[in-house]
Amino acid sequence: MIIETSPGDDYLECRYSVQGRDFVEAGVVSYLIKKALKHRNISESIIRKVAVVTFEVELNIISYAYEGVIECYVMPDAIIIEAKDHGVGIEDIELAQVEGYSTADESIREMGFGAGMGLANIKKFSDVFEILSEPGKGTYVKSLIRLKDI
Amino acid sequence: MNLETIVKYLDIKCKCCWEKLEREVTGGYAGDLLSDVMGNSNSGNIWVTRQVHQNIVAVAALKEHAGIIIVHGAVPAKETIDKAEKEGIPIMVSEKPEFEVVGKIYHLMHYE
């Protein structure tokens, strides 16, 4: 799961791989990133946002893609989370971002996911949000969360 | 206690089947996992959930629920309301969280 991490004082870079349909492991990347951030001088509320955004991108890869990679860059003034996957992609990106819109099947809902809040949640917690997708190929999501002046 | 009492007490909106609000409520069930609701809820229950897709109507009809309250400000899909109208299941909505909605209904059932 962990591809590599490159820790420094002001900078941290982590990469994690995620398998599609691997629901048992859902949230592990979120947990690992949060654990890594706890030892740094970053406010709890920011760490929580990063954890939620990571969880949501992770869930999207697991629910809808064959496999993907999540990268997290911690810089002095911001944290960036990038998720890239190979999968079915998103047919209608604008619609996918509407709260409550979901293409989840019953099996996903029975596991407690698929309420259609994922992209809306990521947007809500991000200062900068970017999403690109090609149906039949995959999806790219980027979230930037600014760090407060400490 | 009937649905109308609950609607007034919680100050929530009913989206369809207003004529069914006189239905008696036997108890409450809260949950979002359809298989669980199908297995464990009872006839005459008021079902509190945040699920919005039309399958909730099928479940409520099957289990003969008195009605459904959708919480967390979730918006029921149009197909859900259409199906509820056909099946005669009142759908009510609340912006409040499940915990508060259930807590108030529970209070009404036991203490008022």
Place this chain on the structure above:
Amino acid sequence: MNLADIRDLLEAEIIVGEDKLDIEITTAFGADLMSDVLAFAHSGCLLITGLSNPQTIRTAYALDIAAIVICRGKNLSPKFIEVAKELGIPILLTKYIMFETSGRLFQQGLKGCIREVCLDNRDVSGR
């Protein structure tokens, strides 16, 4: 009220966290959909759910949720218990359904919480 009081009120079993029963709880959030927990739950709240998967615990960890009550008397898998211990989140197991669980706790004064986050990064408590 603290976790020991909650245990007594719900006739619950402490599965993980015997050493954390003095944790104080003022708010609770009930849901089976982890998407809603991620979107709306407060940090420090009590999560009430019937979803007994490891994902539930990881969701709670992401949000710094204080403890989880698993309702409907589920059988908890060894993996679930292992993840709860690893992440250090207290788990209470009650036979009561979510309606009864939420109802009882609400009568004791716990408040519901539904969260909004403003664009300037401030959390707005309660609603």
